[in-house]
Amino acid sequence: MRLTKEGTEFYDNLTSTEKDDFISDLQIELSKIIPVNIERLSSSVKNLNNQMFISLKIQSSKKERSVKSIIDDLNDMIKYKRITSISLFLNTNYLDEDFGSVPNQNLWGKYKIRILGVVLAFGILMVLFLLAHKKERKGRNMAVLQLGLIIFDFVINALFVSNNGKVVEALYIPSLMFLTVPTVVNAIGAFYIIFDENKSKTFLDWFAQHLMVALIFTVLSGADIEALSILHSNMAGFEFFNAPFSTKGKNSIFWASCLNIFAKDIPQVIIQILYIDSVVIYDIISLFALISSCLNLLINIVGRLFQTINICRHGSLEAPATERNFTSDELMSHSIHVKGENDSKKNNLTKRSSKGSFQEVIP
Known part of the structure; x- marks a missing residue:
């Protein structure tokens, strides 16, 4: 009312x-x-x-x-x-007769198609992840889901600002600012990182071979600078996801991502919580925006924490290859190899034992 x-x-x-x-x-x-x-x-x-x-x-x-x-x-x-x-x-x-008494929305009944569309899109991403994992187990195939979340989060936040931003006037300018400014800064930072990496002949050769992919992900980095890290994820074993970034380039992406948490992710979550708390009736866009922002914030914080731990322990963003987890295929081959060695040793011991016994029988 x-x-x-x-x-x-x-x-x-x-x-x-x-x-x-x-x-x-x-x-x-x-x-x-x-x-x-x-x-x-x-x-x-x-x-x-x-x-x-x-x-x-x-x-x-x-x-x-x-x-x-x-x-x-x-x-x-x-x-x-x-x-x-x-x-x-x-x-x-x-009581305002022009407004009446509006009941709480049945979001499922009203937005069933959109909700099912999001669920279907997530299902497709999961299938792509499984296919990528099957094709190349050593790659960072979670990048499939990461890319999907980056795109969804940016689109839904843009829709939130355009459709819902002015509903609560006090939140419009902050929501617009924390969407556009980080996007521009991320895009500039991404182009600078790529430009700096191109000073290396190895990276320049890769860039020349996969120019379109590199440009697409550089533009996508405006939504989230972490999109650049997908280029060296070795996702599904594709060559264009195996960019030879230098340690300096990876560190630049890491620190820019850390800055993003405080300059974009946290403010957006706060704004959307304040919006939900301020309005009487909210739509599916504002709800999806809040869920997406919270999920994106959580993933970014956890990801940066793991990278920080690696820096403290190993001096680099990634754990050494000697300490990485074995894949199921590697574990199987390793166990077979160990079993073969054990069988070989056992046979040798048996032969030696038999030979010793035979020698004892002969006077």
Whole structure:
């Protein structure tokens, strides 16, 4: 429910105690008008763009009217308050007839196709990951999922700013700033890293052979500088994902990613949490944006922590090859090799034992 401008002005001029009394009296009046047991009602107030919104919660009951029927009746009475009891009470008369009483959204019912689309896209990424892992087990094939998340996170955050940014006016400028500024800085940083790497003949040869892929990922790095690291992931064993980055280049990507956490990821999560907390009704874009930002933040923090541990232990971002985990194929071949050696030693011992016994029998 929403208060009219007059109602909002009246509410704002009340003291803290008077505001509590206003909400309490409003609930009493609604319980008489609907009618409904007042113990089933509770409410909270939010100020959105200088207008007060009241969220009325109605507990379900098996003995009394259903929540849906109460909401439907309340919506009709508010919208036609001039001919209903809503206009007869002091506090309910401040309810905005243009807004009515809007129930909480059934996100699944309203956005079922979009949700299924996201699930399907994730399923496709999982299949691609498994195929990449089957083709090249030694590659960092999680980069498939990483790339998908980078693209999804950027697109959904851009949609959030364009579609939802102005709903809460105080959050529009910060949300726009923390989307555009890091994107521009990341893009400039990515082009600089690639330009610097091209001073190496080895990298320049790779760059010349895979120019289009390099340019695509350099542009994608505007969304997240970590996209550059995919170029040296050896994903699926493809040559264009085996860029010979120098240690300096890898370190530059690492430090830029660390900066991104504080300059982009954390601010975006905070803004989206504040948005969800500020609005009365939120759509699927804002929900997806929050989920994506939280997931992206978590992955980036964990990834940077692992890289930091490697730097502390080994002096480099990646663990030495001697300490990497064996793949299943390597473990199998290793076990067969060990078994073969053990069998060979066992046969030699048996032969020696037999020979010794034979010599003891002969006088």
